[in-house]
Amino acid sequence: MASSRDRQRKLARAKLDRQLARRAAVVKRRRQIQAGVGVAVVLALIVGGSAWALGAFDDEPKENTAAEDVCLWTPQDATANTNLKDVGTPATEGLPTDGVRPMTVTTNQGAPITVELDLAGAPCAAASIAHLSSRSFYDNTKCHEITAEGAVRCGDPSGTGLGGPTYSFYDENVPTAPSPSASPAAGQPATYPKGTVAMVANPPGANGSQFLMFFKDFTTADPKYPIIGRVTGGIDVVAKIGARPTVDNGTGAKVKPKDDVVVQSLTVGEPVAQATSAPTPPASGAPAASPSAG
Structure with a gap:
């Protein structure tokens, strides 16, 4: 029989997995919305603004970057x-x-x-x-x-x-x-x-x-x-x-x-937004920027 600590760790692991899955779903949804906006722009150029009437350029939902229960200690x-x-x-x-x-x-x-x-x-x-x-x-x-x-x-x-x-x-x-x-x-x-x-x-x-x-x-x-x-x-x-x-x-x-x-x-320090532009050359003694793993 698993110990109490083992059960606690399994439950905590499952909870964290669910949280990470929820965050991944939010990111996926945001990308879908952004893709939809891009299509709407093309349609607007073709039909002379009819996409505006359809609400294609309404403000997209913002991701909640301070999700509840992010971590378990x-x-x-x-x-x-x-x-x-x-x-x-x-x-x-x-x-x-x-x-x-x-x-x-x-x-x-x-x-x-x-x-x-x-x-x-x-x-x-x-x-x-x-x-x-x-x-x-x-x-x-x-x-x-x-x-x-x-x-x-x-x-x-x-x-x-x-x-x-x-x-x-x-x-x-x-x-x-x-x-x-x-x-x-x-x-x-x-x-x-x-x-x-x-x-x-x-x-x-x-x-x-x-x-x-x-x-x-x-x-x-x-x-x-x-x-x-x-x-x-x-x-x-x-x-x-x-x-x-x-x-x-x-x-x-x-x-x-x-x-x-x-x-x-x-x-x-305090959180800062990650730059979306091309990375600048590193200063002396610093490694070049690379995409995060995961």
Whole structure:
């Protein structure tokens, strides 16, 4: 018989799936309306304005970008895991689900690292990070691992890989596994391109506060990290951290930076609409813009 926690997770997963399906339906409907408007314009040119009489150019419905019950936060037992830190939970309603949110990570390694959090692909991750940053959760914590996949792992105040807040949330934007027949030589893009920002959890699927910043391309047949955004500035700083010597982290794995990499502060700005024009060339040290996965 499944445990109470397993049942709770299955119910929560099903609820989130329903919410994501509803958002997808809204987007599909909006696109249908936009297509209908385009046809009406053509008809108007042909029949000399008769489409106006039919109401083809009435205002289209606007998508509700602050849907109710966007996210579900699953409580975690701080008595069972003393590495957890209680700073409350984010809201579950009225969370933005369009555009991006700017995030700035200031470390002791040089210029700040700037990130765009993807509100459409990972609204719950963005809401969680914004909540935690407002509680100074990340301030004066250490990036405790340089992973074999080519990423810097940060966001655990305990520095053990087991820490986080007293809640978790589910994966939102895990990439699709590449085709077995595809290869990088054939133009297959990396699963996690350089500059990708993703959540990382132990166990997978129980996301909390820890995140990865990739300083090189990583391709895998078994994607497990939910993509939440991309580095827009300071990728050279991430690469600098990734090149640092490592030492044993106490478990036999030589992954801990030899010299402490400290997140002095992490801040999240207000949501902004995503630009619809062609992307501009990135500033020095920033990766080129790429479409969000999902």
